[in-house]
Amino acid sequence: MGYGARMFVWSAFAFQAFCLLYSTYIVEGLFWLNLMRSKAGAGKGRSPTPTPNRDGGAATGGAGSGGAAAPTTTGGTTGVARSTLHANKTILKTVSVFLASGKRNSSNQQSKAAAAALQNKRQQRQRRMDELSGKVNPKLLDSLRKKTRFTKDELDALCRIYRKLVSNCQYAAKTLASSSSSAAIAKPHAAVEGIDRIVFRELLHSTFDIVTEEILMERIFCSWDKAHEGLPLRLEGWLIGLSTFLRGTPAERATFCFRVYDLNTDGFITKDEMFTLLRNCLIKQPQDEDPDEGVKDLVEIVLKKFDLDKDGKVSLEDFMGTVTAEPLLIEAFGQCLPTDSAVVSFFSTLQV
Secondary structure, three states, X not given: OOHHHHHHHHHHHHHHHHHHHHHHHHHHHHHHHHHHHHHHHXXXXXXXXXXXXXXXXXXXXXXXXXXXXXXXXXXXXXXXXXXXXXXXXXXXXXXXXXXXXXXXXXXXXXHHHHHHHHHHHHHXXXXXHHHHHOOOOHHHHHHHHHHOOOOHHHHHHHHHHHHHHHHHHHHHHHHHHHHOOOOOOOOOOOOOOOEOHHHHHHHHHHHOOOOOOHHHHHHHHHHXXXXXXXXXXXXXXXXXXXXXXXXXXXXHHHHHHHHHHOOXXXXXXXXXXXXXHHHHHOOOOOOOOOHHHHHXXXXXXXXXXXXXXXXXXXXXXXXXXXXXXXXXXXXXXXXXXXXXXXXXXXXXXXXX
């Protein structure tokens, strides 16, 4: 049961306890009120105190003579007590019915919440099974067609590729776990759900001719699905990222490159980040005594080109403005997009 359902049940029980306590106070108050009324009625119906007369007899305060006793009020008091008892029973019965109905409603709400949680869990499990088997339900397929630039046939083919890649990830994980020297005492390896870093890097290197440094390859993997950065790529994130990677607009591809170059994800490309990226990209010559000096000079040149607002760092707006004016600078800090020939070759292998 979720946190919201538990809070609802606790609130219902607290409300029932409050109602029971409040109804108890009401019944007790009515009882004492009716008792006071009965005593007041008995006082009004009692005969006046007899006074002695001259003959030594007792004379009543009324007009009658001969010591006739006044009528008693026992019957009236008994009737009031019975009415009070009947009213109290009616109130208690009403409160009991109210509490019972509240308990039934609380139980029904609890059952509905548990059923909804179970249904949601089943849907998530079924969705995972569909992803691993390469199947896509119609609703998800329509959603992916709206979010990507792939046709239905291309999505089906890409789902089959995803299934093969996930199978490779699972096989690699099992092989690594079985070959480990401490496998006997290690914890069981969790099932890999999605495309991990190793398979992703191999795919980019062998299929899209992405030859780059380790740090840049890691940033491409983390920037692929910005909603789940750094986690294994699931089907939807894999397809949406692939759509930008292969058929994205110039603005989408430039935004993707900026996320890759923003190493600490603070929204800016700083001089230190430029130095790290350019230093890894440049080929060091043996005769260079201090290659870092050349990299620092290059950083200053690039910063002047990209820093449009002259604040000492490159924001997304600076990067987009520079790339829009000079599109060839989109990969100024390292390769993170496929070549046109690699894109054409990839789609020709889909066989759609």
